[in-house]
Amino acid sequence: MTYKNSSENCTENSNEISDLEKVELPDRNGWFGEYGGSYVPEQLQKVLDDITQSYEKIKKDPTFIAELRDLNQHYSGRPSPIFYCKNLSEKIGGADIYLKREDLNHTGAHKINHCLGEALLAKKMGKKKLIAETGAGQHGVALATAASLLGLKCDIYMGDIDIKKEHPNVVRMKILGARVVPVSRGTKTLKDAVDAAFEAYLKDPDSQFYGIGSVVGPHPFPMMVRDFQKVVGMEAKEQFKEITGKIPDNLVACVGGGSNAIGLFTAFLNDTNVNIYGVEPSGLSFKDGEHAATLTLGKPGILHGFKSYLLQDKNGDPLPVYSVASGLDYPGVGPQHSLLKDMGRITYVTINDKEAIDAFFELSRTEGIIPAVESAHAVAYAVKLAKTEGKGKNLLVNLSGRGDKDIDFIIEAYGKNYDC
Amino acid sequence: MLESYIKQRLQTKDILLMTHIVIGYPSFKESMQVVEQMVDAGVDMMELQIPFSEPMADGPVILKANQDALKKGARVNNCFKFAEDAVKKFKIPFLFMSYYNILFKYGVEKFAEKMAETGLKGAIVPDLPPEEGKDYAISMGKNHLSPIYIISPTTCDQRMTYLASKGSGFIYCVARKGVTGGQTEFSGGLEDYLKKCRRAVNLPLAVGFGVKNRADVEYLTGRADIAVIGSETIRIVNRDGSGAVGEFLKNLR
Numbered sequence A: 001m002t003y004k005n006s007s008e009n010c011t012e013n014s015n016e017i018s019d020l021e022k023v024e025l026p027d028r029n030g031w032f033g034e035y036g037g038s039y040v041p042e043q044l045q046k047v048l049d050d051i052t053q054s055y056e057k058i059k060k061d062p063t064f065i066a067e068l069r070d071l072n073q074h075y076s077g078r079p080s081p082i083f084y085c086k087n088l089s090e091k092i093g094g095a096d097i098y099l100k101r102e103d104l105n106h107t108g109a110h111k112i113n114h115c116l117g118e119a120l121l122a123k124k125m126g127k128k129k130l131i132a133e134t135g136a137g138q139h140g141v142a143l144a145t146a147a148s149l150l151g152l153k154c155d156i157y158m159g160d161i162d163i164k165k166e167h168p169n170v171v172r173m174k175i176l177g178a179r180v181v182p183v184s185r186g187t188k189t190l191k192d193a194v195d196a197a198f199e200a201y202l203k204d205p206d207s208q209f210y211g212i213g214s215v216v217g218p219h220p221f222p223m224m225v226r227d228f229q230k231v232v233g234m235e236a237k238e239q240f241k242e243i244t245g246k247i248p249d250n251l252v253a254c255v256g257g258g259s260n261a262i263g264l265f266t267a268f269l270n271d272t273n274v275n276i277y278g279v280e281p282s283g284l285s286f287k288d289g290e291h292a293a294t295l296t297l298g299k300p301g302i303l304h305g306f307k308s309y310l311l312q313d314k315n316g317d318p319l320p321v322y323s324v325a326s327g328l329d330y331p332g333v334g335p336q337h338s339l340l341k342d343m344g345r346i347t348y349v350t351i352n353d354k355e356a357i358d359a360f361f362e363l364s365r366t367e368g369i370i371p372a373v374e375s376a377h378a379v380a381y382a383v384k385l386a387k388t389e390g391k392g393k394n395l396l397v398n399l400s401g402r403g404d405k406d407i408d409f410i411i412e413a414y415g416k417n418y419d420c
Numbered sequence B: 001m002l003e004s005y006i007k008q009r010l011q012t013k014d015i016l017l018m019t020h021i022v023i024g025y026p027s028f029k030e031s032m033q034v035v036e037q038m039v040d041a042g043v044d045m046m047e048l049q050i051p052f053s054e055p056m057a058d059g060p061v062i063l064k065a066n067q068d069a070l071k072k073g074a075r076v077n078n079c080f081k082f083a084e085d086a087v088k089k090f091k092i093p094f095l096f097m098s099y100y101n102i103l104f105k106y107g108v109e110k111f112a113e114k115m116a117e118t119g120l121k122g123a124i125v126p127d128l129p130p131e132e133g134k135d136y137a138i139s140m141g142k143n144h145l146s147p148i149y150i151i152s153p154t155t156c157d158q159r160m161t162y163l164a165s166k167g168s169g170f171i172y173c174v175a176r177k178g179v180t181g182g183q184t185e186f187s188g189g190l191e192d193y194l195k196k197c198r199r200a201v202n203l204p205l206a207v208g209f210g211v212k213n214r215a216d217v218e219y220l221t222g223r224a225d226i227a228v229i230g231s232e233t234i235r236i237v238n239r240d241g242s243g244a245v246g247e248f249l250k251n252l253r
Helices: A042-058 A062-076 A086-092 A111-124 A138-150 A160-165 A167-175 A190-203 A221-229 A231-244 A259-268 A335-343 A353-367 A373-389 A404-418 B002-010 B028-040 B060-071 B076-089 B100-106 B108-118 B134-142 B157-166 B188-200 B214-220 B231-240 B242-250
Strands: A082-084 A096-101 A129-134 A153-159 A179-183 A208-210 A250-254 A275-283 A299-303 A306-310 A347-352 A394-399 B016-022 B045-049 B094-097 B122-124 B146-148 B171-174 B205-208 B226-229
Touching: A042 A111, A042 A190, A062 A111, A082 A231, A086 A096, A086 A353, A086 A373, A096 A231, A096 A373, A111 A129, A111 A138, A111 A208, A111 A221, A111 A259, A129 A138, A129 A190, A138 A153, A138 A167, A153 A160, A153 A167, A153 A190, A160 A167, A160 A179, A167 A179, A167 A404, A179 A190, A190 A208, A221 A231, A221 A259, A221 A335, A231 A259, A231 A394, A250 A259, A250 A373, A259 A275, A259 A335, A259 A394, A275 A353, A275 A373, A299 B100, A306 A335, A347 A353, A347 A373, A353 A373, A353 A404, A373 A394, B002 B016, B002 B045, B016 B028, B016 B060, B016 B231, B028 B045, B028 B076, B028 B231, B028 B242, B045 B076, B060 B231, B076 B094, B076 B108, B100 B108, B108 B134, B134 B146, B157 B188, B171 B188, B188 B205, B214 B226, B231 B242
Parallel strands: A096 A394, A129 A153, A129 A208, A153 A179, A250 A275, A250 A394, A275 A347, B016 B045, B016 B226, B045 B094, B094 B122, B122 B146, B171 B205, B205 B226
Antiparallel strands: A082 A096, A299 A306
């Protein structure tokens, strides 16, 4: 399997979505190799077909493309800058570390990129309400924001544990006018929030739109979210060339469901001289229930409507997962990542809680940038990689979100180890 | 075969009853007692659900039963054992119901072979449409098992015919949108939908989702061939204990 080389002809319109149709994967039934597909009850079949058809039509519609471009630019603040971490790089004494500053987007994370796209599509389809799950609350906030902007109602399902941990985001969603629905079933985290949101969606798929939070779920969601997110990498490619005269040697992004990673990586998949690293959370240990390193330790399986790597027991039931980062706390992963792992195009590595928290403080104190604890996993791996790559090389990290949402929790749990 | 059994039964009964249990809920012992009461009450066939922690098409009642059964140790292997015991003990056809990852993890072909060996007659896998389940359909066919496909009120005529052409035994018509166990209006709108199903489908029709009393079964008599009782018997077990299911079922027809 090869990727169509579209990198040559995207220089003119590098941050447009007008060349979305040039992306080869998935096939028309939503398959990324043997992953993806649409494993859903018959009750959802028609509404997913409707979404696919509407999306296929709208993504070529100049009005839609212009509207989304305008919102990306004037509402989200795109293009997000690339920042050279001089202090951090010099301190490490290895490769140069650059950050793609998705944390500077409106709402503070990359999630707004696909939420604006999803909300615009929902509105064009005549839907009245957006519903979704959220883990860390970043997707929930971004979707609630898009709903408010476009005059749609919004219900966000969130696990009880995450509600406690991510209090500031819960408040933000409420201020934005969304209804936050607590989920107390099962493990009370992201996986259960997905179940609850799906159940609500099944009840009324006609007036609601499921604004999924990552490159997961049944077709067309992994494709659609990827298409809306790939602006990150397309921008970054041009910006990086401008700054350094060439494209990056290495890319690093954290992977939960995998939306920010796919967003950065897509534009570089055909540039085989670029090494790409996806960073999964190894939490407390590699024991079942103490990590969420799906691609590292999972096996192919089917959950939430798609086939992909999955952390599961011998029976086929998903295993409990854990990470200090609520946004990475998911037993599955986007199907395209599974394919890219099997192809060997992307190297998936792990960072544990402690390494992520160290990186959280390190970036805050060397560069004055407080990263989301999810993104801190990518920073932690970048620090390791900078050492082994050495001087003369560089690496670009997707700083997918800012850390404001995490500060109370982190100070309480880890503050005393870091003099605060 | 399942279809001929259903047609034969329909010569003496106006409508058949299919019930459902979650294996291992509230315990293995009690779920077998519930099966026994169901058979004694004259149900014609039964779905045995292998618990899965994310039962996508099920509502809160069956979801909780799934999760509790898992906590009590229900796994594929002891579910097969349970089915084997039920098949040996009782004369009616038993079907498995579960979600696709359970079959996928076990190995679809191995799963179908084991089902046949156990004496099961078919399976309902709500998250496996025929488009994604080609291996499954082949394995089921090879082992003379019926893959039961589902039609919903949003299914168009053309797809109804397609689903019917892929299925065998009977077609399961979901009475409304949403998940199992909610309220269903057994009235006007449903009539048109069932007529549409009848026209498009050559197999017997089962109707489920929200069937919970005598009036509902009466409504379906003449409009469908099989009434499916799912969440309601679990509610009764939760409220009145597993001994109360038989009485409830005897009063349905």
